[in-house]
Amino acid sequence: MVRVKTLLDTVGQTPLIRLQNLVEDQDSELLLKMERTNPGGSIKDRPALYIIEEAERRGWLKPGGTIIESSSGNFGITLAMIGAAKGYRVIVLVDPKTTPVNLAMMKAFGADVRVVTEKDDSGSYHKTRIALANRLHREIPGSFRPDQCFNPLNSEAHYRQTAQELMEQCQGKLDAVILTVSTGGQLGGFSRYFKEHAPHIRVIAVDAVGSTIFGGKAHSYLLPGMGLSWTPPNIDDLSRIDEIYKVPDEDAFLMCRLLARYEGVLGGGSTGAGLVVAWKLVQEWGSGKRIACLAPDNGERYLPTIYNDVWMKERGLNVEIEPMGLRRRVRELVPHSRYPVETANYQPELVEILDCPTRFHEVRR
Ligand SMILES: Cc1ncc(COP(=O)(O)O)c(C=O)c1O
Structure with a gap:
């Protein structure tokens, strides 16, 4: 008898797709790992x-x-x-x-x-x-x-599953992986896996302008699912990260809109933010490169916001841009840091202050 999966058996094994229209140089590949196909609609x-x-x-x-x-x-x-x-x-x-x-x-x-x-x-x-x-x-x-x-099992899930899955899908042929950050689960797990198994693959972190995960000036931002006001302990070794970028709300949201219009992919705000950096690097690094970007969730969740002209305009954001215009803008983006260890904003005292359940400090194997 064929065994039919339960809902939770379908978590993981998400597709990896190659963008076809936004990348000018056909010798370079921009890949998106589509976490929206998980049953709950996201990487979480x-x-x-x-x-x-x-x-x-x-x-x-x-x-x-x-x-x-x-x-x-x-x-x-x-x-x-x-x-x-x-x-x-x-x-x-x-x-x-x-x-x-x-x-x-x-x-x-x-x-x-x-x-x-x-x-x-x-x-x-x-x-x-x-x-x-x-x-x-x-x-x-x-x-x-x-x-x-604060629970290191968060990054361990990505270390044991998601990072390995991407590596197998690419058969190890990859120049960089791009990860957006909030709790640091993805970045902590992927950076550990890739630096242990394929240290030549660059690990690039993308945060929101206004977030202080990697220091800098704090202010409010709109990017959903990204940012925090301290370095989360799931990112336990900043030396495993090669570069950090901070992306403004508008660039990320316009990228989402172009991705929908020119590739038929409806992504969330963090997908747009990661892709802004991927798009910059694919132009900067020249021909023959392969860059993978995690696409954490589904744009349908953001139809009333990122894809809604009224919502965007009320917040002073542009709603239209041609691919050439955004391509020029992302080229100007400079890294927040090329020495991530210098950006540490760990706040270990928060465990006491917030009264976190302590046994998590004993779970790392
Ligand atoms: C849509 C989205 N993108 C990116 C992230 C960041 O992932 P992580 O918490 O693993 O750093 C999150 C986390 O909530 C998210 O919901």
């Missing part, structure tokens, strides 16, 4: 499922248990989906910036969604959301905190 299915299954295996999460997480987007959606499939209660702490689409998705999966309205000292909601999630975890018996920002 991978670390979420990995962490939940490790927690079950280690006895941290038992039948009837409650999963509590701070997330304004994809990780919360994924946990809500996994909770529905496995029968756990899920509480997600979101903030006023969480989009109606994301809220609706979490609720559709049956999650208990709570909005945290108090800002932290950096003007964002990350720290207040995390502190409240940790408090609820202490109060609710049988609860488990995946803790994507």
Whole structure:
């Protein structure tokens, strides 16, 4: 009898596609790894499922248990989906910036969604959301905190699965991999895997202008799913990263629009941000190069925002650009750093201040 997969068996093994129209030099290849084909619609299915299954295996999460997480987007959606499939209660702490689409998705999966309205000292909601999630975890018996920002199992999922999968799909023939950053799960896992297995492949990090993961000046930004106000411990060795770029909101969103119009790929904001840097490098490095970019999620989630002219104009953003215009602009982009170790903004005291569950410091194998 043919064994039919369950929903969660379909996480991973995402396609790698080559762009056909935006790359002028046909000897160079720009590849996108399409994480939208995961059942929860984003790359976050991978670390979420990995962490939940490790927690079950280690006895941290038992039948009837409650999963509590701070997330304004994809990780919360994924946990809500996994909770529905496995029968756990899920509480997600979101903030006023969480989009109606994301809220609706979490609720559709049956999650208990709570909005945290108090800002932290950096003007964002990350720290207040995390502190409240940790408090609820202490109060609710049988609860488990995946803790994507501080739990090293997040990057381990990408080290053991996603990075290896990309390497196999490329058969090792790759010049650079481009990763956008928030919790550092992707960047931490990929940089470790590639520097151990193929150190010639350049690992390029892409953050939002206004985020201070790699230092710099903090201010608000619109890029969804990217940025943080400290270097997350999932990026445990900055020397494994070759270069860091910071991309402005408008460039990333215009890239999304060109990608949809000229390639038929509807990507999220971080896909656009990563591709801005990939597009720059493919022009700068000359013929015959192969650059892979992770495309973390699905543009349908952003139809009311990035793909909506009214939303863009209200925020003072341009809505139209020709490929030549954006190509010229991305060429001007300069790296935020070529010496990532000098950009460290680790804040180990946050573990105490936010009262993070301590056992995660013992999980690295
Ligand atoms: C759409 C999107 N892109 C990029 C990222 C960054 O990935 P990571 O948290 O692994 O650094 C996230 C994380 O939330 C995301 O949701």
